[in-house]
Amino acid sequence: MTSQPRPTIADVARTAEVSTATVSRVLNGNDKVDPGLAERVRKAVDEMHYVPNLAGRALRRAQSDMWAMIVPDARNPFFTAVLQEFETVAAAKGHSVVMCNSHETFERERHYIDEMIAQQVSGVVLAATSATRTSVRRLTAAGIPVVLFDRRIKSFSGDIVTVDNVMAGRLAAEHMLEQGVRSPFILTGPKTVSSTVDRDAGFRSAFETAGLPVDPDHVLRLDLTAETAEQELAAALSKASLIDGLFATNGPLTSAAFTCLQALRWAMPERISFVGVDDEHWTQMVTPKVTLIAQPVDQLGQWAAKLLENRSTQPDDQPVRIVLEPNLIVRESSLYSN
Amino acid sequence: MTSQPRPTIADVARTAEVSTATVSRVLNGNDKVDPGLAERVRKAVDEMHYVPNLAGRALRRAQSDMWAMIVPDARNPFFTAVLQEFETVAAAKGHSVVMCNSHETFERERHYIDEMIAQQVSGVVLAATSATRTSVRRLTAAGIPVVLFDRRIKSFSGDIVTVDNVMAGRLAAEHMLEQGVRSPFILTGPKTVSSTVDRDAGFRSAFETAGLPVDPDHVLRLDLTAETAEQELAAALSKASLIDGLFATNGPLTSAAFTCLQALRWAMPERISFVGVDDEHWTQMVTPKVTLIAQPVDQLGQWAAKLLENRSTQPDDQPVRIVLEPNLIVRESSLYSN
Structure with a gap:
């Protein structure tokens, strides 16, 4: 060559x-x-x-036009949907976007943060792998604007756009309560991921308010990239007693839970009322169609870009928290009354 | 800040x-x-x-450790599945990976190629938006190793890893012929995308060999990011006569076609025999389960990384073409004989 x-x-x-x-x-x-x-x-x-000569152009402006989005799981359609909207707004503002995939691994996230600093990108949006361990301050220390999305980090007080995930869990629970569910099971993620933790908490609190606290044995907490989610859920359900509802707290867990119930031949909604999260295309193609909590993915992506632009041009503005509302989409998998 | x-x-x-x-x-x-x-x-x-100080480290080596994957559609799970395997091999060889999304737009692809040159990445793998227009020589001119995957470019003779897509189409056709299909319909992509073009060609050639050439009116060619695929297919099917089979030539088209047949209430396989492409999770969750051509996505990603590593270390090696075999997975949507 x-x-x-x-x-x-x-x-x-x-x-x-x-x-x-x-x-x-x-x-x-x-x-x-x-x-x-x-x-x-x-x-x-x-x-x-x-x-x-973009490098020359970038040098003149002391930084590149590149924005980076670091996601924990590129195979979760939620993140590529957010990416799509983020890119559209970014492109309109003259920014290219690269995506990095941390595979729900803290070390990989830190590695990509360091790489983006080395590449002198002009902004980063991050859905973090952990609420308790973070390398996000490396970005601010390097003068790179950063916006969190989807997941909170406990010790970070910068800009963030999330969905009201406590409300997401509550909406799921209130719908199940209306359908007559009395003893639900929760399939959720690790304690360090704020999105699934909040949905879990919102769901439990609504059942507790109704005088039906969720049995602590009726919760299965899995790594979000677990390949064995279906089998582990099947094992847990077979040991649990009297289950009449199932809530899965994100998109991949919803897919795994539906497949598991199909394999067990637990008819939805007759045997078990099922509610998931994320309005993926397949949820309307299956029988029964899946009741779920839809997230405003388009707005998440758009607001992440707008906040990053704002932080870049107005670095001294107060940090902003944007909380978007989810909504319940009732389909067939949860409807006892039908 | x-x-x-x-x-x-x-x-x-x-x-x-x-x-x-x-x-x-x-x-x-x-x-x-x-x-x-x-x-x-x-x-x-x-x-x-x-x-x-990675930038310093990179300067000492005259280039970064970063590899870039440029894909035409980050929302097509095929590409994020290939990315996942590519990243695994890349990480083992000490390379970070960023992904750029060209949205099936030639101008955006060119823009990202220029950006990757400006960022001085040390290698690029590319699934191109077009077989006839390309900016790939900008990469080789800048001394950056490049490997194509999934899609051919006519005027480029460098390293490439693809699936035998003519064989993919032929496998689909031969299965349909065995099931008694006589008058199939093809849902495919634009003439500038080699993967769907080859699947289409392989499918037709097998029907032609069997003495049943496909009616030229029984082909619908759509942009691969068309939001209206379901409606356009429904309109085309309602005008076509005597259709007894449907072949969709990639993952998103398979999803759109299945949804369309559900909406039309054309029972699979009784009213129409249906075969798709790409073994996505939903294809086993729906009723009927979908017969399809599976691509070896893991090997595609792994070989793309191995070829890029080889081109980086052995720049004078002859160009390599790797062609991987697809395979037919027979499920319920195509089986007349059941």
Whole structure:
């Protein structure tokens, strides 16, 4: 593989027979350039494989245009849905976005935070692997604006956009109570992930308020990347007694729980009332269709980008907490009264 | 937000009361350090928010350890599954991975290629948006190793790992022929995406060989990010006559097609025999379970990383093409004989 000297903007201008200012205007998307000239510039750029010197441009501004989103699980559709909206707003503001996947591993999250500092990205949004251990202050110490989303970190008081997850759990519980559920089971995540912890807490508190506290043996707490969730749930359900409801506290757990109930041939809603989280496409394709708590993923992604932009331009603003409301979508898997 | 001066390795050594060489050994994961000393170093690193100077390290090696994966659609689980395996191999070789999402848009792909050149990543794997227009030579011109995966580019002769997609289409067709399908319909992608084009071609050629050429009106070609796929397919099917089979050529199209057939209440397999592509989790949760062509996603991701490593260390090796075999998974949606 040989590398030729990279063509400069002057080479492009010479080939296209225009001024370098015209090349620059075309490359920057200025639409006041004569279309014929613009076409000649684009042709020259393509033929010569001209690459604008972004590193030089970045140096002049002392940082890159790149924003990074660090997510704990790229295979959870919730995070790629948030990414999609985040990217759309970021692109409109002139920012590229790279995604890093920490695989729910604190060490990997720290590693990616260090890499993003080394790459001098101009902003980071983070859904953290842990509420109790964090490397997020490395970013602020390096002068890089950071916005948390989806999950809280106990010791960090910066900008954050989350869903009201206590409300999410309460909505699920109140619906189940209306359906006559008296002895529910909860499938949830580890104690260090605020989103699933809050949904779990909201759910229990509503049952407690109704005078039906959830049996402590009726809770299964799994790592969120557990490959064996279906089997572990099946084992736990077979040991539990008198279960008449199941609440799964995030998207992958909802998928695992539904598959498990299918395998056990526990009919929903007749044998067990089932409520999940996250309005993924499959939840409307299966029989029965799944009742669930939907998160406002579009707004999560959009607000993460808006907060990051705000923190970049107004670094001395007070920290902002944005809490978005989830909503209950009632389908077939939970409806005793039908 | 105030930035303090960043602590140096000497500051960490002083706080931990060890030598800088010991700090360095701990940070590089050398396990020959006394556990007590190592713990002291880690404590100091955490408390002081020390960040190793990766940019300096990168400069010394003239490039970063970062690899980039550019995918056309981060919301297609196929790509995040390939990413996961790619990351695992990359991490074992000491590389971080960032993902960029081109949204099936050529301009965005070019933009991310330029950004990755500006960031001086040490390698790129690319599933391209188009077989006919490409910016991939910008990478090779900048001396950055590149490996294509999933999709071919006509004018590029470098390293690539793909699935035998003609075989994928043929396997689907031969199964349908065995089930007695005589007049199938094909839901596929644009003419510029080699993966879906090849599956379409393999499928047609098997029907042609059997003396049953596919009616040219029985093909619907959609953009792969089309939000309206279900409606467009429903309209096309209602106009077509005598359809007794449906082949969808990638994961998102398979999901859209299944939803469409459910909405039309065309019973699978009685009214129509259905075969899709990509063994996503939902395909076993729905009724009927979906017959499909499974791609070896794990091996795709692993081989992409191995080829990139090889190209980085052996730049003068001949280009390599790796073609992996897909396989047919027969479930319920296609089985007339049941």
